[in-house]
Amino acid sequence: MKTAGIIAEFNPFHKGHLYLIEKAREKGADRIIVVMSGDFVQRGEPAVCDMHVRAEMALRSGADLVLELPVRFAAASAEKFAFGSVSILDSLGVTDSLIFGSESGNIDKLDEIADLLCREPDEYRSALKNALSQGLSFPAAREKAVASAMNYPVEELHELMSGSNNILALEYLKALKALDSKITPETVSRVGEGYHGNAKTSDKKTPFISAESIRRKLLQDAVANGTDTCDSVLEYVPGCIHELITESGCFDTPVGPSDLSMILQYLLHTLPEQDIYDSLGISGDLADRIIKNKNKFTDFTQFARDTATRSIPYSAVCRALLCIVLRLKKEPADENSVKISESTYSRPEYARILGFRKESSSILRDISDHSSIPLISKASDIKKYLSGNAYSHFMEDIRSAEIYEGILSNKKGRAFRPELSRQIIRV
Amino acid sequence: MKTAGIIAEFNPFHKGHLYLIEKAREKGADRIIVVMSGDFVQRGEPAVCDMHVRAEMALRSGADLVLELPVRFAAASAEKFAFGSVSILDSLGVTDSLIFGSESGNIDKLDEIADLLCREPDEYRSALKNALSQGLSFPAAREKAVASAMNYPVEELHELMSGSNNILALEYLKALKALDSKITPETVSRVGEGYHGNAKTSDKKTPFISAESIRRKLLQDAVANGTDTCDSVLEYVPGCIHELITESGCFDTPVGPSDLSMILQYLLHTLPEQDIYDSLGISGDLADRIIKNKNKFTDFTQFARDTATRSIPYSAVCRALLCIVLRLKKEPADENSVKISESTYSRPEYARILGFRKESSSILRDISDHSSIPLISKASDIKKYLSGNAYSHFMEDIRSAEIYEGILSNKKGRAFRPELSRQIIRV
Structure with a gap:
């Protein structure tokens, strides 16, 4: 059994995400575990739809298990976001490979760069300092410093180090190294519109539009009010989740x-x-x-x-x-902290199940047998499993979800659904 | 010079309020000082229009000076609300009489009851205890106990002790006694619709409709959206403030x-x-x-x-x-506290000017000469005048006003106006 991990926000789930899952299967994944941001995402905003419906979108589209990335990693820098997600996949003890999209599709070169960024040799440090003192922005200075330390043409490096997916890919590779993980990284070339793509949703030539374009369309339509929001974006979303979108009404009151x-x-x-x-x-x-x-x-x-x-x-x-x-607060690093570049991060200490495919439920037993962190299936039982920092981080997740739910229930004018009473999704 | 005090919320200002000011003039008041709730009122909700515009409504309608009742008294029980307001009028050292509306219009009988409620003689206490033990609500039990202690028919007392204005009148009288104040109470019989009146705004036979009816109409129209809100209530509001209402747009986005x-x-x-x-x-x-x-x-x-x-x-x-x-917190009673019935209240330690009539500016000098508390004319200079509890209570007022302003600017989609930069209104 080959188990692949995917790190995602699915904000919302679209055809490009389905393509990534299909590619993971083509690469031999028998089981796919997703670590997904909860109700708040790495851009520093609420997700457009709540995490339970986004998890169900992924499960209906072929993921076997969806776990929530704790909010203090989900709403963090790309480095910390990647570290938290990779750390969970690593802690589970069953993940063989990490599959991620990248604009470059060239894993070897990305890995070489990630290695340099982790080691930070003197020649890199001094080139970076030099470039920054010339007034370059950090990303531009970093590219220049890597180019100089690796003896690569800057243009080639710019191609490898720019693009949201490349940037995250580098962070995943850095995290795998910092954790000394046995997980094999594998990349899938990104097709279609880039992350910040501006394609019009009516442009049939673009098979995959970005999640950002879909969100923009949903939020604009919600402001315009009354137009048939769903229909204009449904063509970019896999058919297998159309029913879920309609039933849940999740596109009718997008959160921004x-x-x-x-x-x-x-x-x-x-x-x-x-x-x-x-x-x-x-x-x-x-x-x-x-x-x-x-x-x-x-x-x-x-x-x-x-x-x-x-x-x-x-x-x-x-x-x-x-x-x-x-209301997330700074905390001192603990004894399990791991250092990447300049920063030190505590590892996530639990994994909360948002949902799983019933036919793949054996994966839960496998994880129980191999995981070094508790797998949380019932949020209301949490005191049995967690204490100290782990417990308070989990309660941060619950509180964040309830802040989101408060906003959503207010927008929809419907009753509040307490997070601790939510059931795991079984598809 | 006879100076009268009026305690009010003007939420919003209407013809009934103008009538009270006119009656105060008829009773010989040369100058009228108003102590008014700020942006939050005694019903436990935001005022329908902000305090600056409500203060200006009162000034344009004949009040000479409008002072803000600190929020911890404004958002309190009728007893504490009355105590705080009367205490400010008393502290100023220039107030001769307190003018208030009442349903009964009978000051002597109200005063007799207030006296009993302040003294709480044994026969009253035991009758109250007895009535409460029979399962009566507190107001009903209190009426019964007063009737028994005073040897009055219960029906007559019910008439004197019910009605929002009578209830407040009793509290004003209690506060004057507790403060051993030299201010003379005078009551004006309430005409037109009662406080909780339900008269339709289209009913021409009702000369004065209640502030509650006006608020309801404004808030309903704001929800219905697009109807010409102002016009439907303008006839219940003095003509001298129509221009202010139009210019400020205060009725267009009522707060509820x-x-x-x-x-x-x-x-x-x-x-x-x-x-x-x-x-x-x-x-x-x-x-x-x-x-x-x-x-x-x-x-x-x-x-x-x-x-x-x-x-x-x-x-x-x-x-x-x-x-x-x-975010108002409980505090222990201080050494200046005054006891009324079961409760002990600290006295307000400052009076903030919201506005005054230029022709009556001599009142400010008079108050400066006689007041036992500072008269605050410039909120941004507050550290010169206040320290300790007084300073933190004043900052509660500022914070409350900024919470209100945050809601209002959000509703209107206009820039936030910091409270400390607001100028005194001069009419």
Whole structure:
């Protein structure tokens, strides 16, 4: 039995994601485990649909098991996001390979770069310092430093190190190395529109449009109100989940960053300033800027844009604001921490099951036999399995899900569904 | 110079309020000082229009000076609301009389009852205990006990002690006694629709409709969206403020309890439980109920209704929920505290000017010469005038105003106006 891992947000699930699952099968995967962000994603915003329906989308499209990435990794930098996800797949003890998309499709070269970024030899460090002092942005300086340390043409490296999927691919490879993992990395070349693609949804020549395009379309239609939202994006979503979309109504009230606006503004005016400084993923400089700008708040996105600087990118501001809303706090590194480049990360200490395919339920037994972390199947029983930091991290996940559910129930005008009462999805 | 005080919410200002001001003039008032709730009112909800525009409504309608009642008194029980307001008028050192509406119009009998309620003689206490043990509600038991202690027919007392204005009138009289104030109480008989009146706004026979009817109409029209909101209520509002209403647009986006729903739900899922117990105006029993019910939240009003019990009335629940939203905390009584009936209240330690009539600016000098508390004219200079508890209570007022302003700017989609930058209104 070959077991493949996939790390994803499925925000929302579309044909490109189905293609990745099919490619994983072609590469010989008998079973596919997905580690997926919960209700909040790495861009520093709420997912467009809630995690339970997104997990079901993946299961109906061929994934065998979907696990939730704890929110303090899901709403973090690409490096930490990748580390947390890879660490879970590694801890399960059953994952043979990690399958991920990349623009380059060239695993050997990506691996060589990742190796350099993990080792950070002196020649790389001094070239990086030099490039930064010339006023280059960090990504551009890093490309230049890698090119110089590897003796590669900068243009070739730019192709390998740019593109959202390449960047994440490098982080997955770094994490596998830092964890000294036995999991084999395998890449699938990305086809169709890029991550930030702008293709019109009516353009039939684009077989796969990006999740971002779908989200934009859903959110715009929701604002315009009344247009038949689903129909305009359904063609980009596998047929096997059309029924789920209709039944759950998940595309009718898409959630976006502006749904956090009122809460964030409230917090900026009520939280003690120290709570902003103590928030996860926030530097002193950024906290200063957030506090200084708070009276200029009109909307989550506008505020993040106005607060971003050359050295603090927009997405990092969004993640910091999200951590404020979710009340995630900084913590000292623990004894299980792993160092990657400049940062040290604690490993996730549990894996929560969002759902599984009934025909693949043997995978749960296999994981129980081999995993070094508890597999959580019943959230309400959590005190039996977790204590200390692990317990409080799990409760962060629950609290985050309930903040999302509060927003959603408010938008839909329907009753609140407590997270601890939610059942595992069985497909 | 005779100076009269009026205690009000003006939520919003209407013809009945103008009538009260005119009656005060008829009773010989040369100058009228208003103590008014800020952005949150005694019903435990946001005011329908912000305090700056409501203060301007009063000034344009003949009030000479409008002071803000600190939020921890404004969002409190009738007894504490009355105590805080009367205490400010008393502290100013220039107020000769307190003018208030009442259904009864009979000041002597109200005063006799207030005297009894302050003294609480044994015969009253035992009659109250007895009536409560028979299962009567507190207001009904109190009427019965007063009737028995005063040897009055219960029906007559019911007439004197029921009606929102009578109830407040009794509290004003109790506060004047507890403070041993030199201010003379004077009552004006209420005409037109009662406080909770249900008159249709199209009924021309009702000269004064209640503020509640106007709010309901404004909020319903805002939900219906697009109808010409102002016109339907303008006839119940003095002509001298029509222009202000149009210019400020204050009736176009009325604020109601449901505007607090998302924030309250967020807080119920993120605040440490202890913070709920520590909130102002909340008993342990009520905190227990709020925490137990939190997963059944759909809307502020529905939640308050579901949480209320026989012994915890709906309005007390609303005030408690409001204190949670405004982050107001319980505090021990200080050395200046005054006891009324069962409760002990600290006196307000400052009076913030919201606005004044330029022709009456001499009143400000008079108050400066006689007041025992600072008169705050510039909120941004506050550290010069206040320290300790007084400073933190003032900052509660500012924070509450900014929470309201955050909601309003969000509804209107316009820039946030920091409270500390707001200017005093000069009419």
